[in-house]
Amino acid sequence: MKRLWLTLIIVLSLTMILGCGGMNLLPLQTEQTPAATVALTAAPMPTPTPPAAEAAPPTTRAGTLDALQEALERIYQDVGPSVVNIQVVQKQEAGENPFQMLPGWPFGMPSPQPPPQEQYRRGSGSGFVWGEEGYVVTNNHVVEGADRIQVMFPDGTTLPGTVVGTDSDSDLAVVKVDLSDEPSLNLYPVQLADSTQVKVGDLAVAIGNPFGLENTMTVGFISALGRSLPAESDGEGPSYTIPDVIQTDASINPGNSGGVLVNDDGEVIGVTCAIVSPVRASAGIGFAIPSAIVQKVVPALITAGHYTYPWLGISGTSLYPDLAQAMYLEANQHGALVIEVLPDGPADEAGLRGSDRTITVDGEERRIGGDVIVAFDGQPVREFDDLVAYLVDAAEVGQRVTLTILRDGHERQVEVTLGERPETEEEAGPATEEAPAEGAWLGISGMTLVPEVARAMDLPGTQSGVLVGEVVSGSPADKAGLRGSYKPVTIRGQRLLVGGDVIVAWDNQPVTLMEELKTSVEEARPGQKVTLTVLREGGRMQIKVALETRPTP
Numbered sequence: 001m002k003r004l005w006l007t008l009i010i011v012l013s014l015t016m017i018l019g020c021g022g023m024n025l026l027p028l029q030t031e032q033t034p035a036a037t038v039a040l041t042a043a044p045m046p047t048p049t050p051p052a053a054e055a056a057p058p059t060t061r062a063g064t065l066d067a068l069q070e071a072l073e074r075i076y077q078d079v080g081p082s083v084v085n086i087q088v089v090q091k092q093e094a095g096e097n098p099f100q101m102l103p104g105w106p107f108g109m110p111s112p113q114p115p116p117q118e119q120y121r122r123g124s125g126s127g128f129v130w131g132e133e134g135y136v137v138t139n140n141h142v143v144e145g146a147d148r149i150q151v152m153f154p155d156g157t158t159l160p161g162t163v164v165g166t167d168s169d170s171d172l173a174v175v176k177v178d179l180s181d182e183p184s185l186n187l188y189p190v191q192l193a194d195s196t197q198v199k200v201g202d203l204a205v206a207i208g209n210p211f212g213l214e215n216t217m218t219v220g221f222i223s224a225l226g227r228s229l230p231a232e233s234d235g236e237g238p239s240y241t242i243p244d245v246i247q248t249d250a251s252i253n254p255g256n257s258g259g260v261l262v263n264d265d266g267e268v269i270g271v272t273c274a275i276v277s278p279v280r281a282s283a284g285i286g287f288a289i290p291s292a293i294v295q296k297v298v299p300a301l302i303t304a305g306h307y308t309y310p311w312l313g314i315s316g317t318s319l320y321p322d323l324a325q326a327m328y329l330e331a332n333q334h335g336a337l338v339i340e341v342l343p344d345g346p347a348d349e350a351g352l353r354g355s356d357r358t359i360t361v362d363g364e365e366r367r368i369g370g371d372v373i374v375a376f377d378g379q380p381v382r383e384f385d386d387l388v389a390y391l392v393d394a395a396e397v398g399q400r401v402t403l404t405i406l407r408d409g410h411e412r413q414v415e416v417t418l419g420e421r422p423e424t425e426e427e428a429g430p431a432t433e434e435a436p437a438e439g440a441w442l443g444i445s446g447m448t449l450v451p452e453v454a455r456a457m458d459l460p461g462t463q464s465g466v467l468v469g470e471v472v473s474g475s476p477a478d479k480a481g482l483r484g485s486y487k488p489v490t491i492r493g494q495r496l497l498v499g500g501d502v503i504v505a506w507d508n509q510p511v512t513l514m515e516e517l518k519t520s521v522e523e524a525r526p527g528q529k530v531t532l533t534v535l536r537e538g539g540r541m542q543i544k545v546a547l548e549t550r551p552t553p
Helices: 001-029 035-042 059-084 291-304 322-324 346-350 384-394 449-457 477-482 514-523
Strands: 083-092 099-101 109-112 119-128 137-138 150-151 156-167 172-176 201-209 216-230 243-248 260-262 268-274 286-289 316-317 335-339 357-361 364-368 372-376 401-406 410-417 443-448 466-474 487-491 494-496 502-506 531-535 540-546
Touching: 001 286, 059 083, 059 216, 059 260, 059 531, 083 137, 119 268, 137 291, 156 401, 172 291, 172 346, 172 384, 201 243, 201 268, 216 384, 243 268, 268 291, 268 502, 286 291, 316 384, 316 449, 322 364, 335 346, 335 384, 335 487, 357 443, 357 502, 372 384, 443 514, 449 487, 466 477, 466 514, 477 540, 502 514
Parallel strands: 357 466
Antiparallel strands: 083 119, 083 150, 099 109, 119 137, 137 172, 150 156, 156 172, 201 216, 201 260, 216 243, 243 286, 260 268, 268 286, 316 335, 335 372, 357 364, 372 401, 401 410, 443 466, 466 502, 487 494, 502 531, 531 540
16 A cells, blocks of 8 residues: 555656646747747657557556555545544533623623523544444543533434543543444444554544544645653643654544544554644644554553553653753763652652752753663663653553663663552642842752651751752852752642752851851852751761852843
8 A cells, every 4th residue: 555655646746747847848849940840840750669569558647546546445434434423512610790791881880681591612523433342432632521422423323422431641531332222333443553663654544523524534644753742731730741642744623633543454553632733723733642552541441440650750851962061961962861759759769869950041940960861671761752652652560670870970770660650749839049149159049947848858857957959050059069859749738849958057057047048158258168067868968168259140
């Protein structure tokens, strides 16, 4: 089929080239002198007749088009009966204000209105048949929050549907219809392909219900592989990404969500889920969740109602040149930079370190200084998305994996036992910034250590001091080796970072409050050397710091 498609392109391209060539040649001929024209007319070159055995082969254009048409018709006939239209209804909360401002009333006086009627939001999407027990797969965002679901099959049969499982982290959901209501209904389950074998340039056929137009088929190519899409988030939980997403130029529009993207054999390689467009319609960039994820998630949604992901317990970013150089690494060093390590998570128990310093890049603060993961069980990690893909595609809860990391410029290996990804996590809140001061500069942000924070760091609740939140890259504190915080905890409803050094003395004078540390810095001189007594990982140590002049913003 792929050869057939390429043949069609070549034939059509040649046809257009020859057509354009003819148009270009005609003006050249008309610009010839009359004598030359007469000569060409009067004495035409004889056209030799080739022997029968050597006759030119007939054009294959018509045959190629016929074959392509037959192939696409076959795909539509095979897959079309598997794709369903999903109609959803969601009740909206009625407005609380029974008054409405009417134009023309003096001074804008409100006119009383009757209480509003119940409002409903209606939407539609696509889905496809999974097995022969009445299960239908769609996108989570199609059915999320729906009060009523109707599943319309290609033959016109419409049945109510019930959500049996959802997974917002892959944007997949499973709906069940009761076949006892329609025992004669014929179901046509899809066939899944191995999306890991898909290549850029492969034929891609999308079937769904764009704008509610049932069983619409569009054709294109695989445009790119390995894309990442943000998973749905309510803004209060952790943010995750869907890895290995397939990009296609096959036309995908609103209503295609939950439909199928199939290969030239009519096998599902992905579930269409999103587009990039300034007008909320196809702009040639559509995305599909790969069948490799679908194959893992859907069976769990059917049996358990949810899918359990392996979890490392970190947040991070891809290491790019500015960050690498700020960490005294080669500019071309690749890897996943660890920003935060969740307390009591797998990474924390294995001893991974998060970022404890900040730098300013193009006017924005970036955190650096954490471990850089460069390999996962021997497989290279060039960017953070690679790490996410390995966790989703190749790992399981309870599996013991080996991470190769760079710490302080040195490579080491760390064994980690993967845990179960938690469902919720509180939103982060910043630490208290060090107050601006003229003169001497230390280069940290911090907060007074309170009992809840102390206990979160396995310190006595009576421990006093100043917890270092962030260390500014290149600052005196950074040069002296002070460490900032990188483990998020929720205290009094606020998410804070802990785990950094706790300053308990300045030149042997006790420090119990952030205000005391600020005063000490303000009273010091640039160039003055001071000794900070800090608590680090349960031990006490002294760090010498040479203060500098506060840089100009």
